Amino acid sequence: MTLRLDLPAPPNLPYAPMAYETLYHEAFNNVLRLYFNRLDNALRGLLAGEGGRYISLPFGAFYDTTDQIAGSTTTAYAITLNSTTLANGVSIVNSSQITFAYEGVYNIQFSLQLANTDNATQDIDVWFRKNGVDIANSNSRFGLAPRKSALDPYHVIASLNYVDSFQAGDYVQLYWCTSNVLAYIEAYTAGTTPTRPAIPSVILTATFVSSVPE
Numbered sequence: 001m002t003l004r005l006d007l008p009a010p011p012n013l014p015y016a017p018m019a020y021e022t023l024y025h026e027a028f029n030n031v032l033r034l035y036f037n038r039l040d041n042a043l044r045g046l047l048a049g050e051g052g053r054y055i056s057l058p059f060g061a062f063y064d065t066t067d068q069i070a071g072s073t074t075t076a077y078a079i080t081l082n083s084t085t086l087a088n089g090v091s092i093v094n095s096s097q098i099t100f101a102y103e104g105v106y107n108i109q110f111s112l113q114l115a116n117t118d119n120a121t122q123d124i125d126v127w128f129r130k131n132g133v134d135i136a137n138s139n140s141r142f143g144l145a146p147r148k149s150a151l152d153p154y155h156v157i158a159s160l161n162y163v164d165s166f167q168a169g170d171y172v173q174l175y176w177c178t179s180n181v182l183a184y185i186e187a188y189t190a191g192t193t194p195t196r197p198a199i200p201s202v203i204l205t206a207t208f209v210s211s212v213p214e
Contacts, residue, residue, distance in 0.1 A: 060090030116144035122183035
């Protein structure tokens with residue numbers, strides 16, 4: 001069920017007569033009174049404690065269900081997303097470009113399921129690119145301990161958020177590189193005993209924060 005405010009239509013004011021008429025002014029005032037009463041009710045609903053439930057802002061929630069493995073330690077790779085949970089004005093283009101339909105300041109949050117199957121400690125770097133250009137000072141390095149056994153990698157979640165402004169049509173991407181191809185971004189299927197959900201390799205959300213400051 002979609003919540004909507006009862007927004008009043010513009011008042012249909014009667015045409016004024018050539019000479020003063022009391023009935024005309026009473027009808028005129030009644031039309032305006034009804035309009036402003038409905039407008040006042042709508043504003044009270046919007047500005048009340050639960051008024052935010054009527055506001056629709058841009059957002060996007062995405063995830064990926066595949067392993068993402070680097071082919072080289074000297075190459076940067078775009079982190080891909082293949083599924084959309086919910087979205088309004090934010091979309092994924094070309095598998096990795098988080099694209100904004102509306103200008104604004106957005107908060108971008110991600111979590112990556114990292115794994116290391118090597119016997120040594122490894123590192124994975126993750127950073128942001130805006131419209132194809134690296135964003136300065138946006139990199140983070142995540143250290144991964146050696147694997148627990150041949151059949152049991154070391155696991156850790158890499159998670160953080162980043163706030164930036166975007167124009168309509170801009171896009172942002174996550175990029176990553178690894179110190180060893182045995183350290184990668186891993187997805188897991190749903191589990192049993194007990195039954196539990198699958199683990200996406202990537203979960204990412206983008207939420208509108210405010211208009212762009214002038």
